[in-house]
Amino acid sequence: MPDRALSTPLDDSFERYLQDKGKGRGGDGGNYRRNAARELERFAEWTAGDRGDDDWTGIVPDDVNREPTFDDLDERVFREYARHLDGDRGLKQNTVQTYYRYISAWCGWCVNEGYLEAHYAQRASAMAPLPEDDGRKPGDQQAWTSEQRHALTRYVDEQARDAVEAYTTLPEETDPLDKQRARYAALKAARDRALVFVLAYTAVRVGELLRDPNDPRRRGVRWEDLSLEDGSMDVYRKKQQWDAASLPDPVISPLRSYRRxxxxxxxxxxxxxxxxxxxxxxxxxxxxxxxxxxPDAIAERREEYARDLLLALDEDIRLPSITTDGARSILQRLSEAAEIDIDHPKHDYLAPHGGRRGMGEVLVRAFGYTVAARYLDNSEEMVRERYSHIEAGELGDVATEALEEIDSLT
Structure with a gap:
């Protein structure tokens, strides 16, 4: 190991690592980069003694006045940091695991780049203080039930139909601004309906469908990405490549009406x-x-329209897609308005990811894991793991049936 590498301050490696792991041109985007940068900064503060218990002074010997370097790292340091994450910050078990993985991934990169001679963070003694897990079972995550899906889609469909009818049946002598207000209300209701139907039936990840402010490549689907005739939609997948997702029949009509x-x-x-x-x-x-x-001409132009959205449409001022957070806000509003019965420890509304998981449950039960994996754009192994509660329940039914059959013979 070159002395130069060992004497390098830890934070000198962060930017190169983040560039390698980042997404988008220049490695500047992506949630992973943002989260990793945050955890690396916290790790650096901890190694310097600026984070942790009052008696924690960092990893540099007390009689040395310098920044932490790679020469100071060994498995004992990572073991102590694992203990710090588990005990000093009051984090949930799965969060501790996630935060440690960010540091472990950086450690592995440092080995490949020649900063470290061994992947200390992955050694058993280093990882020993980490919690096993938080006890959450795959079936504990929210999945829209058939009743919830039908209730929400029925509600948004009724709202959209009423709003569109109110707009299209206005008398000819209606004031232009009143017509615009009615069109805006119809557009908003139609957008909400289309969004709910896509989330409910396509199993597309919400991050693949809408804009992510932290990843420039996830700009939200455009009309050019949709083929309503073929029933497909091009999305930028989690695996970081473009791929076609299916648009089943229930989704086509809401999208076509909304586009019109x-x-x-x-x-x-x-x-x-x-x-x-x-x-x-x-x-x-x-x-x-x-x-x-x-400015005065702009103000006059805007006064001609009831909403800036309608002006943007007429003038082709292209707007950004809603974000994933925006979708959550929309679903919170719609879940409350539809008075849907929701019993879940984390979400009091139908969260976007629940639509995907609900569709996954339908597919696993109806067609098995292989077909579900293809539709969900996941490996069969991962689908089996995430929906293992279904197989466990089915095996329980088989066991019950076997017992009843045996008991009937005795």
Whole structure:
């Protein structure tokens, strides 16, 4: 091991590591990079003695005045950090495991890059203080039941139908601004319906469908990504490549109706644009300013429209997709409005990932693990693990049937 590598301060390696692990051009995007950067910073503070118990002074010997370097690292350091995560920060067991994995991944990278001679973080003694798990079973995660799915899709369908009918049956003499308000209400209801149906029936991950502010490649699906005739949608998968996802029959009609109402100016428009008025106001004003319009002219133009969304459609001011957080807010609002009965320890609404898991349960029960794995874009092994409660229940039924048959013979 070169002396130069051993004498390198720990944080000198962070940026290169994050560039390698980051997503997007230049490695600047991605949730992994953001989370890893946070945990590496915390690890660096802990090694320097700036984080931890009052009597913790860091990993550098007390009689030495310098930053922590790779020469200070060994399995005892990682064992102590595992103990710190488990005991000093009040974290849940699975969170402790996750945070330690960020540091362990960096340690492995350092071995490959020549900073360390061994993957100390993965040694048994280093990992011994880590908790086993939090006891959560695969079936404990929220999955929309058939009753919940039907209740929510029925509610959004009724809301959209009523809003569209109210708009399309307005008398010709209706005030233009009132017509715009009715169209906006219909667009919002149609967007909500389309979003719910896609989440409920396609099993696409919400992060593959909508915009992620931390990953520039996840800009949300656009109309050009959809083929309603073929029943498919191109999405950027979790495995970081584009792939086609299926659009089953229940999804086609809501999407087609929504597109007809929206009339997107180009195919590059997002399927699920934000309706946030504050965001829209800023985007519209900025776009007109870039086109050379004066502030008073921009104000007059905006006054002609009941909502900036409608102005953006007419002027082809392309809007951003809603984010994954935005989808959660929408589903919270809709779950409450639909008065859906939800009994779950973590979510008091139908969370987006629950739609995917609910569809997974349907597919596993109806067609088995192999078909479900293909539809869910997962390995069969992972699907078996995540839906193991189904197989356990079915085996229980088999055992009960066997016992009843044997008992009837005695």
């Amino acid at each position: 109402l929206m009339e997107p100016p180009t195919e590059r428009w997002p399927v699920f644009p934000t309706f946030d008025q504050r965001t829209l106001a800023g985007l519209v004003q900025d776009e007109f300013a870039e086109r050379g319009e004066r």
